Amino acid sequence: MxxxxxxxxxxxxxxxxxxxxSIFPFxxxxxxxxxxxxxxxxxxxxxxxxxxxxxxxxxxxxxxDFFGAMLLTLVASLGVTVLVLFFDSLAAFAFAKYEFxxxxxxxxxxxxxxxxxxxxxxVPQFVTLAEFGWIGSLKALIIPGAANAFGxxxxxxxxxxxxxxxxxxxxxxxxxxxxxxxxxVGLPVLxxxxxxxxxxxxxxxxxxxxxxxxxxxDPNKLTLQVALQQLNGVYGTDYSMVMAxxxxxVIPLIGVFIIGGRHFIADIAAGAMxx
Amino acid sequence: xAVSETVRxxxxxxxxxxxxxxxxRFRQAIPQYAAVSPFFILFAIFGAxxxxxSIWLSFHSWDGIGTMKWxxxxxxxxxxxxxxxxxSITNTLIIWVISTVPMLALALVIAxxxxxxxxxxxxxxxxxxxxxITSVVAVTMVFGSIFSNNFGLLNAFLQSIGxxxxxxxxxxxxxxxxxxSIVAWRWTGYNAxxxxxxxxxxxxxIYEAARVDGASPRQMFWRITVPLLRPVILFTAVTSTIGGLxxxxxxxxxxxxxxxxxxxxxxxxxIVSYLYDSAFxxxxxxxxxxxxxxxxxxxxxxxxINWRLIGGNDDERLTSRAARRVQRRIAAERAATGxxxxxxxxxxxxxx
Numbered sequence: 001m002x003x004x005x006x007x008x009x010x011x012x013x014x015x016x017x018x019x020x021x022s023i024f025p026f027x028x029x030x031x032x033x034x035x036x037x038x039x040x041x042x043x044x045x046x047x048x049x050x051x052x053x054x055x056x057x058x059x060x061x062x063x064x065d066f067f068g069a070m071l072l073t074l075v076a077s078l079g080v081t082v083l084v085l086f087f088d089s090l091a092a093f094a095f096a097k098y099e100f101x102x103x104x105x106x107x108x109x110x111x112x113x114x115x116x117x118x119x120x121x122x123v124p125q126f127v128t129l130a131e132f133g134w135i136g137s138l139k140a141l142i143i144p145g146a147a148n149a150f151g152x153x154x155x156x157x158x159x160x161x162x163x164x165x166x167x168x169x170x171x172x173x174x175x176x177x178x179x180x181x182x183x184x185v186g187l188p189v190l191x192x193x194x195x196x197x198x199x200x201x202x203x204x205x206x207x208x209x210x211x212x213x214x215x216x217x218d219p220n221k222l223t224l225q226v227a228l229q230q231l232n233g234v235y236g237t238d239y240s241m242v243m244a245x246x247x248x249x250v251i252p253l254i255g256v257f258i259i260g261g262r263h264f265i266a267d268i269a270a271g272a273m274x275x
Numbered sequence: 276x277a278v279s280e281t282v283r284x285x286x287x288x289x290x291x292x293x294x295x296x297x298x299x300r301f302r303q304a305i306p307q308y309a310a311v312s313p314f315f316i317l318f319a320i321f322g323a324x325x326x327x328x329s330i331w332l333s334f335h336s337w338d339g340i341g342t343m344k345w346x347x348x349x350x351x352x353x354x355x356x357x358x359x360x361x362x363s364i365t366n367t368l369i370i371w372v373i374s375t376v377p378m379l380a381l382a383l384v385i386a387x388x389x390x391x392x393x394x395x396x397x398x399x400x401x402x403x404x405x406x407x408i409t410s411v412v413a414v415t416m417v418f419g420s421i422f423s424n425n426f427g428l429l430n431a432f433l434q435s436i437g438x439x440x441x442x443x444x445x446x447x448x449x450x451x452x453x454x455x456s457i458v459a460w461r462w463t464g465y466n467a468x469x470x471x472x473x474x475x476x477x478x479x480x481i482y483e484a485a486r487v488d489g490a491s492p493r494q495m496f497w498r499i500t501v502p503l504l505r506p507v508i509l510f511t512a513v514t515s516t517i518g519g520l521x522x523x524x525x526x527x528x529x530x531x532x533x534x535x536x537x538x539x540x541x542x543x544x545x546i547v548s549y550l551y552d553s554a555f556x557x558x559x560x561x562x563x564x565x566x567x568x569x570x571x572x573x574x575x576x577x578x579x580i581n582w583r584l585i586g587g588n589d590d591e592r593l594t595s596r597a598a599r600r601v602q603r604r605i606a607a608e609r610a611a612t613g614x615x616x617x618x619x620x621x622x623x624x625x626x627x
Contacts, residue, residue, distance in 0.1 A: 007391070008391070008392075011388040011391050011392055012388075012392060012394075012395075014384065014385070014388045015385065015388050015389065015392060015395075015399050018381075018385055018399075018402075018403065018463075018464075019399065019402040019403070021460070022402050022403055022405060022406050022460075022464060023402060023405070025406075025414065025417045025418065025421070025460070026405075026409075028417060028420075028421065028428065029413070029417050032417075032420060040420075040426065041425075041426040043426070043431060043434070044431055044435065045426070045428060045431050087313040087314060088314070090310045090311075090313075091310050091311040091313065091314050093310065094306075094307040094310035094311050095311065098304075098307050100300070100303075100304030100307045100308070101300050101301055101304060103307075106311060106315070109315075110314065110315075113318060113322060115575070116322065116326060116571070117517065117520075117521060117567075117570060117571055117574055118521075119521060119523075119547050119550060119567055119570055120325075120326060120329060120567040120568065120570065120571045121321070121322060121325035121326050121329060121567075122550070122551075122554070122563070122567065123325075123329060123332060123554045123560050123563045123564045123567065124324070124325035124326075124328035124329045124332055124564065125321055125325045126554075126555075127325075127328070127332075127339070127560070128320070128321070128324065128325060128328075130339075143317070143321075144317070144321040146313070146317055147313045147314040147317050147318075148314070149314065149318075152311075152314055177306065178306030178307065178310070179306060182310070203408050206410070207408075207409075207410040207411065207412075209410070209411060209412055209523075209524045209527075209528075210523055210524065210547075210551070213527075214551075214555055224410075225410055225412045228410075228412050228413065228416070229412050229527075229528055229531065229532070232412075232416050232528065232532070233531065233532025234532070239420060242416060243416065243417070243420070246412075246413035246416050246417065247413075249410065249412075249413055250409050250410060250413050253408060253409070253410070254405060254408070254409070257401075257404075257405065257408050258401065261401050261404065262397055262400075262401070265400050265401070265404050265468055268404075268465070268468065268469075269468050269469055269471065269472035270472065272469045272472065272507070272510050272511075273469075273472050273473065273476065273507070
């Protein structure tokens with residue numbers, strides 16, 4: 001009994017140490033964002049939260065169009081998320097619940113696309129978008145990511161177990177066509193799966209750096225991550241301001257995550273187990 | 276699969292199909308084709324076409340504006356002799372190894388502790404997952420300040436315990452350690468959650484049986500936990516490899532605005548940052564495409580190596596391997612009891 005107890009205490013000690021390591025960079029970000037730059041660079045450095053947070057945040061707003069970048073990122077993230085949810089769930093519904101000629105071949109083809117690293121197509125994708133005249137526009141951020149293989153694969157696994165065949169048969173007897181079946185039978189049942197895919201997609205687009213760096217060439221239309229890096233590059237000496245910007249960029253996402261995070265984590269784990 | 280029959284339509288409908296019209300099966304499936312088509316259309320435009328085009332592009336010299344000039348395999352033969360390219364590969368591999376190995380080991384320790392912890396589970400999970408959902412750009416800026424040469428927190432700590440400070444961000448090794456720390460910090464919790472899911476899927480009966488047989492915790496870990504976690508370990512190893520070979524943002528945020536994309540001595544030049552710099556910094560689109568193919572080959576190669584090393588998650592193969600092992604053991608036991616029996620056992624084992 002005693003060794004069991006010791007093991008529990010040691011276990012929690014290990015876990016708490018891990019939590020401290022996980023959280024510390026955020027604390028340090030807050031410390032830097034709330035002190036003046038000379039204070040951070042003093043030796044020994046200040047390790048406690050200071051009183052200049054709002055002043056530093058104000059400097060961020062003076063130097064970059066922070067809210068403009070945030071709005072652009074929000075529109076792009078929401079745009080991709082809505083389209084991905086619609087296209088992926090519709091395709092997943094068809095793949096999971098209907099038999100049609102070539103279905104397995106098409107699904108195999110979809111799985112094969114997992115193998116292609118995004119960077120492989122980077123240069124020609126840029127050339128293609130330039131040809132379309134989309135460089136620098138929201139379309140370049142939204143359309144290429146509007147449907148993805150991961151989402152269809154994941155939603156299909158989900159739909160297979162979640163949608164009872166009897167419901168589809170009943171809808172068919174009632175004279176509902178395929179799309180109506182998707183709306184009335186598929187969508188309501190798929191809602192928890194859609195919540196996960198939605199958060200996952202939103203976070204990925206919000207945090208993406210390489211793609212917007214390449215396609216958003218107009219300095220007045222940058223996404224949050226690119227704007228943040230510009231702030232870092234140009235005003236790198238004003239660390240307090242840079243950190244205030246970083247803090248402002250991560251707070252909304254962490255807020256969303258803490259609210260919806262519990263199920264999200266369980267679904268990430270479940271997704272990995274299915275591969 | 277009962278529903279597929281109903282959905283495909285009553286058999287009467289099929290025979291009623293007129294011989295000159297298109298086959299009814301295909302016509303009836305039009306809504307399904309429409310449903311799956313957005314992905315395939317988008318993939319054709321933004322995936323398949325660019326991939327094929329990048330093959331074509333890699334055999335040309337092109338600055339993105341002028342005319343494309345056919346150069347055959349010149350880009351590739353130059354690539355093989357380009358010291359920067361090889362440097363980017365060794366840098367990427369070093370960063371990958373020094374981030375992934377400690378990361379997966381730590382993740383296993385954390386997953387084990389999480390598995391045994393009954394209290395605060397949700398809190399731990401969220402705390403461990405937050406690094407992963409935070410943007411790499413913001414995280415890299417924080418780590419950049421922690422590793423900073425003159426005023427960094429890490430150097431202040433080293434000085435406070437009487438050690439010399441280290442120029443982390445000016446030395447090739449320091450740069451790699453800084454980048455690897457960012458990667459490990461972001462992904463350890465994620466991998467721990469995946470391992471935890473794997474641990475929870477292992478039936479406690481197996482451990483109970485082992486305990487009754489007098490197995491030590493160490494034996495249970497190596498003989499039960501690790502083998503049964505194999506598919507999950509493979510998943511994390513493959514995803515970590517693919518992610519590790521694509522490292523870009525960390526070195527770009529640390530050094531991208533300093534003029535040299537890989538930092539001092541190109542110590543942080545990764546394959547993707549070299550690709551980015553060649554294509555979008557120096558406008559050598561054809562060369563960028565060639566680097567993309569080299570990256571693809573590396574990813575496939577390392578995924579196959581991972582697959583081989585960890586044994587694959589092909590259930591059938593694992594079961595047949597376990598069956599062979601049992602048969603070998605039976606054969607060995609028979610060998611101990613009598614030669615005639617052993618021969619029979621061996622034959623049996625060979626048959627499989």
